[in-house]
Amino acid sequence: MNPYGGSAGGSQMIGGSSGGGGVRGNSTGLSYADDSLGNTGLTTEAGSAADITQNKDEDSLAERRVLLMGMPRSGKTSILAVIFDNMQPYDTLSMLPTVQRGTYRMSMGITVYDFPGIDDYSETQYNNLSPSVYEGEHASLVYVIDSQGDIQTSLSTMYSIIRMAQSVNPDIPINIFLNKVDGLSEELRQDIQQDVQNRVMKTMTYESLNSTFVQFFLTTIFDESIKEALSRVVRRLVPKYNSLETILNSFCSKSSLDKAFLFDISTKVFLATDSSPTDSLMYMFACHTLEAIQDIVAICAGYTAMGEEEAGLQKTVVGMDGSFKIYVYQVNSYSVLLCLNTMLIARQDSLIEYNGSKIAKAIRQILR
Structure with missing residues (x-):
C-alpha cells in the first residue's frame, strides 16, 4: 500500500492557505510521562561549515532519516524550529544562518538532518558528500x-543533488517544499506550484531521472x-506503517x-492515518484541539510520570456544538490516537470509546 496516499507514479500536492501560528504546546505529552523515545530537539554536530558533510559522524547516520537541504534563506531551519522547538514563526526572523549540520530526533527512530544552505553546489562540500x-x-x-x-537557481542545485542521490539510491523519495507562500495569493500559489512541477518533471524525464516518488508541497x-507536509514525508519511514x-x-x-x-x-x-483523504482544514483543527488539550492538562494536572500501561488508559472526549466529537486516546508517552466523528448518533459513543481503547492498546503493542 502506498503510504503517500496517492498513486505510486504521481505527485501529491498540498495547499497551505489557512490558519495562524498556533499555540505553543507543552512537549511532554498528555500524561507528562518520561520516555527517551519521545525526546525531540536539536543537537548540532561538531565541525566547521567546510567539513560537516564529510566527517566521521556520517557512518552513524540514523537508518530512518530525512535529509533537509536547500539554498540559504529558503527557510529550512525555521521550519524545524517551529515544529520541533515550538518557536513562534515571527521569532525565527532573528535566527542566524545554519553553518553546521543539525539533528532533530523524532519518535520511532526517525531523525531529521538539517544541512546548511547551498550557495553553489560545485563549490561546496556537497559536491564531495559521501553517497552513503x-x-x-x-x-x-x-x-x-x-x-x-x-x-x-534553486532548481539547478536541486537537480545536482538528485543526480547524486539517485546514483546510489534510485528509489529515494524526493519531497519539494515550495516554502514562504504566506505572502502570495491562492491563485499565484497554484500557478507557481504548477510551473515548478512541470519544469521538474520535464527535466527529470529528459535526464532519465526517476520521478516516481516526487511530491510537491x-x-x-x-x-x-x-x-502536514512533514507528516506525509515521515510516515513512509514509520515502522509497520x-x-x-x-x-485505523x-x-x-x-x-x-x-x-x-x-x-x-x-x-x-x-x-x-487511515486511507481516506486527509483534508488540510481537518488536520489543522485536529492539531489545534490537541494543543488545547495539552494546555488544559498542563494547568489542571500534576506532573507525575505514568507508566506506559497507565498512560495508555488516558482518554479525552471533546464535544463541539453537540454535532461534532473528537476522541483522544493516549497510546504511550509520545503518541496519541485522535479520532474525529460528525455522526449524530449518541449510542455510538460507548462503541467508539470501547473500540478506541482496544485500538490504542493494539497500536501500543505494534510499536513495541
Missing part, C-alpha cells in the same frame, strides 16, 4: 525552495502546512469515524 548519506530504503530527501526567491511556517493503516481503517469503518490520526505528541506530526 543517501543510501538505504528508509532515507528521504526534502528540498526547500523559497517560492519568492530565485527558483531557477506548498508550505509556510505561519500555519499547519509545514507539519501498513499494519497501522489497516488497523478498520477502526474508522467499524465505528463510523470520519478520520483517525496517530500523532507524535511533541511535534503534532501524524505518524499514521
Whole structure:
C-alpha cells in the first residue's frame, strides 16, 4: 500500500492557505510521562561549515532519516524550529544562518538532518558528500525552495543533488517544499506550484531521472502546512506503517469515524492515518484541539510520570456544538490516537470509546 496516499507514479500536492501560528504546546505529552523515545530537539554536530558533510559522524547516520537541504534563506531551519522547538514563526526572523549540520530526533527512530544552505553546489562540500548519506530504503530527501526567491537557481542545485542521490539510491523519495507562500495569493500559489512541477518533471524525464516518488508541497511556517507536509514525508519511514493503516481503517469503518490520526505528541506530526483523504482544514483543527488539550492538562494536572500501561488508559472526549466529537486516546508517552466523528448518533459513543481503547492498546503493542 502506498503510504503517500496517492498513486505510486504521481505527485501529491498540498495547499497551505489557512490558519495562524498556533499555540505553543507543552512537549511532554498528555500524561507528562518520561520516555527517551519521545525526546525531540536539536543537537548540532561538531565541525566547521567546510567539513560537516564529510566527517566521521556520517557512518552513524540514523537508518530512518530525512535529509533537509536547500539554498540559504529558503527557510529550512525555521521550519524545524517551529515544529520541533515550538518557536513562534515571527521569532525565527532573528535566527542566524545554519553553518553546521543539525539533528532533530523524532519518535520511532526517525531523525531529521538539517544541512546548511547551498550557495553553489560545485563549490561546496556537497559536491564531495559521501553517497552513503543517501543510501538505504528508509532515507528521504526534502528540498526547500523559497517560492519568492530565485527558483531557477534553486532548481539547478536541486537537480545536482538528485543526480547524486539517485546514483546510489534510485528509489529515494524526493519531497519539494515550495516554502514562504504566506505572502502570495491562492491563485499565484497554484500557478507557481504548477510551473515548478512541470519544469521538474520535464527535466527529470529528459535526464532519465526517476520521478516516481516526487511530491510537491506548498508550505509556510505561519500555519499547519509545514507539519502536514512533514507528516506525509515521515510516515513512509514509520515502522509497520501498513499494519497501522489497516488497523485505523478498520477502526474508522467499524465505528463510523470520519478520520483517525496517530500523532507524535511533541511535534503534532501524524505518524499514521487511515486511507481516506486527509483534508488540510481537518488536520489543522485536529492539531489545534490537541494543543488545547495539552494546555488544559498542563494547568489542571500534576506532573507525575505514568507508566506506559497507565498512560495508555488516558482518554479525552471533546464535544463541539453537540454535532461534532473528537476522541483522544493516549497510546504511550509520545503518541496519541485522535479520532474525529460528525455522526449524530449518541449510542455510538460507548462503541467508539470501547473500540478506541482496544485500538490504542493494539497500536501500543505494534510499536513495541
